[in-house]
Amino acid sequence: MARRRRNISVAVSPLMAWLQRFAVFLLIIVAVGMLVWNRMDARFGSNARMLVADVMSPLLNIFSQSSASVSQVTERFRTYEELAVENKRLKDRIRILNAKAQTLDELLAENDRLRMMLPIRYKTAAAEQWNWTRSLETGRDIGETKRMMAFVVADHSRRYSRSVLINLGRNESVRQGLAVVNDRGLVGRVREVGANAARVLLITDPNSQIPVIIERAELNAFVRGTRDSGFDMETGLPFDYLRVEQDFMLPQDLEKIQEGDRVITSGADGVFPPGLLIGFISEITPAEARIRPTVDFDQLSNVLVVDYPGVDINSDLIAAGAVGLQGLDGN
């Protein structure tokens, strides 16, 4: 019986080997086709991708939560002296920030009074930003802005993509395009949504482009992610940097930018709330300006998904008098 089986196998094997080889080449061609399609349309396969993420999300949740617990335990082993020093530093910082917030409240009130005297009324992006910042501070949703706490369950943003998976999906009203932030600033935007998980494209990905304001220089610009890294001189650790897009700037604009300038979202795209901190200008060369993001993408864990209704900057400009003045009661 065994000999008969072996004889059959000998007869069949060259054909099988040829079919196998043919199948491998055929599937490689299919895969290359998928890659090309993906290049032309980044949304290609997103449903399948999120299906896989949904299937794997329970397992990913277990691993991520476990590693977070381990981190919390190791955090507790800090010495008393370290905690005392940090406590003092934080208290000092709170004092300074409180003083700044008080001044800012007074300035806003004064600004409101002065605006009342103007023949037009409009809501500025700055006022919207302030409302939004206060909503983060108080933990309450302001207006139509909703926030959802999420946990990063998969972070594979180190090789060929800069994206993370979070544990919220369609079932929690997360949808494509929503902004994702953490306590340090802008993290990215939701790119693909599954039932229980969503993929967030980080701002450091080359496919991410954000309209920003370079505050001191009063410049509107776009920033784009890169796959290049810089090194922190103090810690010696690498970090991903962003680049100010030159295509949308005049050559003399680059000269206005200085190292250390704050870069915030302008909100012009209606996706990101205005005023979210992105980072600081870290390096200027004749060809480009680099931004070091404030978010530590190596230590992402808890993030907020922000359902922001958007500010219509154009309507603000119209209200500001560029097109037609409205009366006092016209709002």
Place this chain on the structure above:
Amino acid sequence: MQAVLLILDILLGGVLRRIRILVPMLVFLVLLALDASSLGLGRGIAFLPDLAFATALFWFIRHPSIIPIPLVFIIGFWTDALNGTPMGLSIIAYLTVFYLIGSLRADVEGTGFMVHWGAAVTGIATYFGVQWAFNSAYELQVSPPFQDMIRAAMTALTYPLVYLFNSVLRSFLWRGTLQSEDRYIDST
């Protein structure tokens, strides 16, 4: 023990065969999830060995009969989907390695660990090299190869551990009379 396994094989032969395929796949999925999950290692995660790939590689070399070609495609697809890499990148790499290992198999069959390791290192270099080359083509710019080289080296260095673990798993799953049947399938 052998007798019990023989009876089990007669009664539940089909089920056991499926278990033999499923267990390595489950190990692969757990390792893939572990690799993808944010372990709090930050940038250091890029320098961890790719244990999921190393596991798949072990089975490519030692027991390709349990991994049909469509399954190789699915493994690559699953890896791309979970890692957020461009669709097709890992599929191409996995299929290339599968083909390469298939052509090396006649030389590796029945040899010791060192030859097996040599074949595995060839497979690892091919996997990361193909991924790097196709990603560079995809991005229309040369990707920095540093991370891939480190990861490939780490995977090659830790491969003996993967070999040990999977050999134990294999000897557990393939003990008893069924071993001869699987040898027959492998030989075809």
